[in-house]
Amino acid sequence: MVKRKFERLLNFYPVEQSYDMQSLKTALEADNLVPLIPAVKTDYGHQSLESFAGSVIIVNTQNVDKEMIVSRRSSYQVILAMEKRGIQVVERDLDLPVDIILSSAVCLAWYDSRNLGKKATPANEASSSLPLYIESIATDVLPLLSFYFRGCFLVFEGEFNFLSTVMESSDGLYAAATSLGIDLQIFFSYSPELTNEIMINCIKSNAIQTRGLYPKMPDSVTLAESFLTQFPGINPLTAHSILSLEATLNEFLAWSHEQRMSVLEKYHVPEESLSLLSVFCRFGEREDSKSIMTDCSSSVSSGPDSDRCHFYQVDKKRKRTNPVIIDQDDELCFDELLQFETMNQEVEAVPDSSTLQNHFDFGMSRDVGRSRDLGKAGLGMNDTFFQKQRNIETTMRNSRVSQSSWNCRAPQISEQLEQPSLSLKNRELSQNEIMDTDLNWHNLGNFEKLHEDIRGEVVNLTNTPLLDESFSISDSKYFPNLKTETEKDHMRNNKIVRKLSFDNNIHPETNSTWRSVRHTGEVDHHAEPDFGRDAFPLDFNPHGNIDSTPVRNLGGITFQEGMSYLSDTPLSRVRRYQPSKTPGNVQEQKRQKQSGQSSNSAKKGRYSVPISSWTPNDKKSTKSMADTDIWEERKRRSN
Amino acid sequence: MDSTTSTPSHSSFSGTNGVCLMRNGWKGGQHPSFIDFISAFLSTNSFRLNFVPIAPDFIFNCGGMSVAFIFVTNWDRNNVDPIFMRIQKLKTQFSRFYVVIALPAKEEIDSFIQSYFKFGMVIGKPTFVPVKDLEMGFEKMVKIAHSSGVYKQQRIEEKLKAERKQLVQGINFYLKVVTSIPGIDNHDANALNQAIGSVQAIVKASKEQILENTDLSTDKAEMVSRFLRDPKFYLRPKIN
Numbered sequence: 001m002v003k004r005k006f007e008r009l010l011n012f013y014p015v016e017q018s019y020d021m022q023s024l025k026t027a028l029e030a031d032n033l034v035p036l037i038p039a040v041k042t043d044y045g046h047q048s049l050e051s052f053a054g055s056v057i058i059v060n061t062q063n064v065d066k067e068m069i070v071s072r073r074s075s076y077q078v079i080l081a082m083e084k085r086g087i088q089v090v091e092r093d094l095d096l097p098v099d100i101i102l103s104s105a106v107c108l109a110w111y112d113s114r115n116l117g118k119k120a121t122p123a124n125e126a127s128s129s130l131p132l133y134i135e136s137i138a139t140d141v142l143p144l145l146s147f148y149f150r151g152c153f154l155v156f157e158g159e160f161n162f163l164s165t166v167m168e169s170s171d172g173l174y175a176a177a178t179s180l181g182i183d184l185q186i187f188f189s190y191s192p193e194l195t196n197e198i199m200i201n202c203i204k205s206n207a208i209q210t211r212g213l214y215p216k217m218p219d220s221v222t223l224a225e226s227f228l229t230q231f232p233g234i235n236p237l238t239a240h241s242i243l244s245l246e247a248t249l250n251e252f253l254a255w256s257h258e259q260r261m262s263v264l265e266k267y268h269v270p271e272e273s274l275s276l277l278s279v280f281c282r283f284g285e286r287e288d289s290k291s292i293m294t295d296c297s298s299s300v301s302s303g304p305d306s307d308r309c310h311f312y313q314v315d316k317k318r319k320r321t322n323p324v325i326i327d328q329d330d331e332l333c334f335d336e337l338l339q340f341e342t343m344n345q346e347v348e349a350v351p352d353s354s355t356l357q358n359h360f361d362f363g364m365s366r367d368v369g370r371s372r373d374l375g376k377a378g379l380g381m382n383d384t385f386f387q388k389q390r391n392i393e394t395t396m397r398n399s400r401v402s403q404s405s406w407n408c409r410a411p412q413i414s415e416q417l418e419q420p421s422l423s424l425k426n427r428e429l430s431q432n433e434i435m436d437t438d439l440n441w442h443n444l445g446n447f448e449k450l451h452e453d454i455r456g457e458v459v460n461l462t463n464t465p466l467l468d469e470s471f472s473i474s475d476s477k478y479f480p481n482l483k484t485e486t487e488k489d490h491m492r493n494n495k496i497v498r499k500l501s502f503d504n505n506i507h508p509e510t511n512s513t514w515r516s517v518r519h520t521g522e523v524d525h526h527a528e529p530d531f532g533r534d535a536f537p538l539d540f541n542p543h544g545n546i547d548s549t550p551v552r553n554l555g556g557i558t559f560q561e562g563m564s565y566l567s568d569t570p571l572s573r574v575r576r577y578q579p580s581k582t583p584g585n586v587q588e589q590k591r592q593k594q595s596g597q598s599s600n601s602a603k604k605g606r607y608s609v610p611i612s613s614w615t616p617n618d619k620k621s622t623k624s625m626a627d628t629d630i631w632e633e634r635k636r637r638s639n
Numbered sequence: 640m641d642s643t644t645s646t647p648s649h650s651s652f653s654g655t656n657g658v659c660l661m662r663n664g665w666k667g668g669q670h671p672s673f674i675d676f677i678s679a680f681l682s683t684n685s686f687r688l689n690f691v692p693i694a695p696d697f698i699f700n701c702g703g704m705s706v707a708f709i710f711v712t713n714w715d716r717n718n719v720d721p722i723f724m725r726i727q728k729l730k731t732q733f734s735r736f737y738v739v740i741a742l743p744a745k746e747e748i749d750s751f752i753q754s755y756f757k758f759g760m761v762i763g764k765p766t767f768v769p770v771k772d773l774e775m776g777f778e779k780m781v782k783i784a785h786s787s788g789v790y791k792q793q794r795i796e797e798k799l800k801a802e803r804k805q806l807v808q809g810i811n812f813y814l815k816v817v818t819s820i821p822g823i824d825n826h827d828a829n830a831l832n833q834a835i836g837s838v839q840a841i842v843k844a845s846k847e848q849i850l851e852n853t854d855l856s857t858d859k860a861e862m863v864s865r866f867l868r869d870p871k872f873y874l875r876p877k878i879n
């Protein structure tokens with residue numbers, strides 16, 4: 001009877017799994033798998049050797065200081081033995097913090113008491129706090145993996161004291177996984193043998209879903225795989241899935257997002273990865289510029305428009321002969337971004353009537369702003385006067401074209417936006433906000449296109465040569481706009497914390513703790529935002545006047561800030577504030593946080609996206625030096 | 640048999656963090672001192688506690704977000720089938736569903752890991768939360784429920800998704816990708832960005848269009864065009 005029950009359960013679960021699959025084809029394949037279960041169970045001869053054929057896993061052979069599971073002989077041999085079951089084991093040097101890639105969507109990372117510190121923080125980091133290492137997995141590792149995978153197994157191996165501490169500290173991991181939209185499963189292992197068993201079963205359970213899916217993967221990295229894995233969100237197995245399609249690279253990359261989703265569905269490629277691919281492939285597109293020019297040409301009767309078109313033509317010719325102008329243009333954009341932040345601060349001071357008057361004047365006299373910009377540009381640059389003039393003209397041309405596009409395509413919106421208190425930048429952002437709202441209600445194609453135009457233009461403000469070439473999620477200092485928004489989110493979070501108060505005695509401490517962990521402790525918020533309004537930043541009333549501070553609601557919290565908050569919810573402090581503990585623990589907690597912050601800023605190089613090996617060393621060196629000079633110049637100027 | 644009760648709607652701005660619904664049957668199986676611990680913990684954290692006949696062991700509602708839990712306080716490695724039968728049933732009823740399991744010793748850890756795979760669990764459906772004792776288990780439940788509520792209120796997932804999309808729209812990623820085409824350097828990539836535009840535009844551009852609009856040499860324009868169109872070329876091993 002027990003045996004029959006066991007067989008019934010085995011037969012039941014594969015059928016259950018088929019309901020989780022999205023694709024009808026996959027479901028049909030799953031149906032075909034059902035009869036195999038008894039066969040595999042009863043026959044361990046030839047048939048079982050082929051049971052996982054067509055599955056591929058990738059083992060990370062990045063061998064820095066023997067941190068990866070591949071460096072442990074006993075474990076790697078067990079993994080290699082899976083090839084007898086038909087699973088192809090491929091080795092790759094990966095810069096991602098994973099030990100094994102189990103499928104296009106799922107990965108596995110392994111930590112023990114020896115390598116946890118090394119894998120979670122740079123080798124030179126002095127901190128030795130286990131909870132901080134767990135926190136850095138939540139704030140750095142999981143956000144990075146969420147670009148590339150939908151699910152992650154975390155295996156922690158060690159003796160019971162180590163495992164207990166990890167269990168205690170794991171709250172942030174679950175919170176991070178929820179917020180990042182990835183599935184997380186944590187396993188605790190007290191021995192290498194149990195770890196091997198866990199890994200083998202993870203490999204098998206994923207192979208059940210991917211068997212028969214992948215053709216043989218090349219043992220060495222191909223040019224195409226190297227190319228595709230430079231794209232954000234594309235891991236090597238996803239690249240292999242793409243290359244398994246009957247389409248060339250240019251065909252695949254020219255497809256629409258829907259086409260890619262359709263053909264890659266069977267390979268379980270995460271939807272988020274394809275969304276990022278789609279967004280990235282459109283970065284820097286020019287088609288809309290041509291469209292704008294066409295619209296301008298169609299209204300030749302307008303004098304100013306005609307001048308604008310001519311100006312655009314001239315600039316285009318210049319760019320063709322002087323590609324170097326890109327960097328200088330970026331510098332000006334960066335200047336505007338700094339100025340933009342200043343305007344934000346002024347906007348926040350609106351309650352004062354005299355300030356409002358000043359703001360009004362600023363909005364009315366954009367030309368004065370341009371003159372100021374010219375003066376600023378002259379201070380720190382060695383360019384000739386002619387070059388300066390040309391750069392400024394480029395910036396002005398960009399602004400004019402943007403304004404022109406509004407006039408040409410959406411005159412009613414332009415009227416709505418004609419408010420003295422809004423500068424051109426704020427106008428663009430307000431436009432963005434309106435588009436977000438309208439998309440939800442009307443879903444008009446024209447609005448969507450306009451939205452993309454504006455979003456692309458606004459985002460480019462953060463695109464400067466000053467950016468570190470290595471990719472870092474946790475480092476937010478190169479995204480000043482996001483950082484500003486983050487500070488507001490801090491205030492919002494504190495307000496929520498107070499609303500969700502637990503004990504009156506804890507409340508002030510919580511507030512104080514939050515202040516101490518801010519990146520810029522000197523930030524001064526003149527007025528606390530209304531909680532009701534901030535709680536729903538996208539709740540826009542199209543019939544009312546535009547919010548005078550639309551910038552406040554735009555942008556998102558950085559991964560670092562968001563995860564840092566979530567990994568240390570107020571509830572976790574309740575335990576620390578139990579009556580039996582002395583106030584000294586609070587001090588220790590603050591010190592830990594500060595230490596965490598400093599170590600976070602030092603971590604950014606840990607998991608950087610690799611620089612292309614094709615970049616000549618001399619050019620790389622020159623670019624790096626130039627960036628350094630520019631960055632130092634910016635800092636000097638700000639003082 | 641317990642029947643599912645609809646979760647009461649609740650505002651998180653009325654002075655409490657949320658509501659905790661505990662299954663009557665689960666309560667009956669616990670030591671009274673643990674129930675006292677739970678009551679005190681919830682009270683301290685401003686949660687209301689109700690005892691109701693529901694299918695999961697717990698349902699928390701925080702900030703409008705409902706999270707269901709099964710809490711296995713006594714893992715019997717010789718009788719795990721009923722647990723996984725309940726899991727199979729509940730995972731289709733709750734989108735946010737966790738199984739908290741107290742695993743105080745090696746034998747329980749072994750048994751849990753074997754069972755997880757034997758019963759064909761798929762990652763995240765549901766998420767299992769191993770803990771070392773009952774108090775830690777309940778504390779984890781409350782923290783998960785609370786962070787889920789915060790996540791919903793502040794639309795954190797939407798913000799993080801938007802931020803991801805913003806992060807990938809940068810010249811650095813663009814340069815990394817374009818310069819991974821053999822023979823193309825940073826200068827060439829910038830020229831292509833300026834004259835042709837997006838990656839999508841580059842893959843659509845012909846060799847003639849590249850030559851016409853940029854200062855790339857004939858050889859390099861040929862390389863770009865061929866690399867993107869010739870599988871025999873781009874499927875060759877990369878030699879460092």
